Amino acid sequence: MVHIGDRPLEQWRALGYGRRETVVCFYCWRGIDAQTGTKVPLLARGRIGGLVRPHFAHPAGTAPPGGHSRETVWHINAKHRLARWAATLSNVTQVRLEQWTEHRDRRADVHVVLDDGARLALEAQRELITDELWQARHRDYAAAHVRDVWFMRPDTRIPHVLFAEGIPAETRRGYAGDWKRFTTWCARTGRRALPATGDTLTEYLTHLKGEDKSPATMDRALASIAVAHAAAELPKPSTVGARRVLKGHETERKKSKDPSRRPRRAAATPPVLHKMVAATDTAAAIGRRDVAVLLLGFALAAHRSELRLLDWSDVAEVEEGLAVEIWRPKVNHEGPLGVPYGSNPATCPVRALRAWRQHLIETGRPPAGPLFLRIDRHGRIAHPMHRNGKPIGDPTGRITGEGIGDAVARAAARADLTAPAGLLPDLAPRWSGHSPRRGFATAGKQAGKDFIETGRHGGWTDGSKSLAAYFDQAGIWDETNPLYGIGL
Template structure:
């Protein structure tokens, strides 16, 4: 089985190549119905993008890909497997599943033959997902502590906003989509620190109210609460987007930052190997190294299981979190 297409049953592959599926209800350009996909906005955008990739592939084959068949999906995945990570393939299959669910059709993803085919492809090509690396707390302290946020008594809005984003993303363990969606009115300051309230996230798609707490640091230069207080004061408004674009002339706007801008910001200060997701991974790793238990970490990350905490923990050095230190030798 050197060729991925060998996983396909010839009869099934033949039927897939000639597949001309009838339309199943009104669909938009991506094949998704007009109604929303009942998820967070980022999830919906991802479904649409992934479904577009699949339907474009079908168009090249001269096939109407929706509704689809197990054989057609097997062919699609076998062509993707040598060039795409399994996480990407799984996401695209999830989009196809969602399309069928929204059209109240049986999903071919659960077909026994397809599941066996996918396992075969996984064995041949592997399923390891590349994870966003974590940075060290000392590294972030040096970076944010060294940012020049004022010159001759005049605030430098760009560096100050970046400092807010890095500190908030790390100490609050925020996803980038959550960060850019925050508004000023969601910050509630007190003598203890600040509580951030928000509604809806990747793991809370029904919009329930959630809270995260940030606390004062002994070092004002890296304190997330003091930095936020200063930034909010300079915004001079009680409502509206928290993280906004800054024009080259050091002029504040009310234009909300995008998900991608947070990713670029992290790379700018920490290096190209890092991403916005490194903020959360670094929070989990740093908290674990400092003795936090899973329930404490989950209170901030909003993960639902300890298994996800273990997945997020990046203890790559053999010297970290090693039982050999506790032998009493």
């Protein structure tokens, strides 16, 4: 593949139409607007409409009706410019245009190999690309161990998902689902989703109330709509009416006294962790890993998305315990978090992580890369996964957020901390990857720890409403209860 600027015009003319005819239209040859393999020799011209602008052109009568699309012409120019730029970099050893990945899942506009062996896919994007399509391409490149780098045309609307940097993965997935449901409702009711009006939001929240959605679900729906407008660089619609609907729904739910409407999110406090650890077989790889997940998750008050992203390089064993560098997407935090040795060896996060590391060493896996790895039902650590002959999952074997949640749920079941939901729906608490984080907040309040310091350790913003709610619920039986000591 060549570009008009690669040689003087006279050289291209000698190779083009009416002469050697070895310079042919790339698009026609690739089957774009023509049958694959069509060879159309090109003319090399120096002007367009009186302006000096060298370009290749079809001879009269050989171009497809209307010519090739603007996107195609822009795209090929962008790819050549990216390729020429990449070739000038000192750490680049190879540059190829239109290079397929190993399993031919994706074809990079420009494929680049760096001197350290890393492979990049440079993608030039002129038009809007949907979140779903971008994510599919990104996943395919990741599975092929290729890092994709996107170059968007300045006036291109960026996919919403690319604005989600700093938003936890679970929240991003929730937003994506909420936005899809909102746009579907708008299409069905003849309303406009982007930009939306305040009246549209009020009507939509009324619709969600009619479906008896939880207040949390309704609140997140409003947040997803706000994120979509911000990504499109549009003003956010008024939420005054929608918030009134939400507030009224919350009030009605509280008045109903329906136990099924009061979520019982379980807190994995230290007494609970003692039971979970005691019921876990730590001779098995999955047992050692699960115990380390539970205890380190509690000690860091980590979201499951934060815990799964930890690498061994983020953890340093020091005299006092562990110094852990953890990425907090919602707060600015500099420096490591300190995790001291526990007073009880069985529930000490430092010893638990040391035991997991020792198991990896004993099985021939040096502690490098992801801190926590997936383990299948056969006990195989980070075993490659395939679907329809193609590799799936994180190629490094990193555990997923769902895997973190499953580890907590398994531990609760082993310790008989769950009840059959069908038999006792009002009593069965919900154990999840969030339980250690909530347990940390609950234990902090019960131990009389400072609200601000507890919040900063756990990554809550100062004055966090969610942390305040945890503290309030944990403090109903401590000395702050005004009924103690008043003489009853």
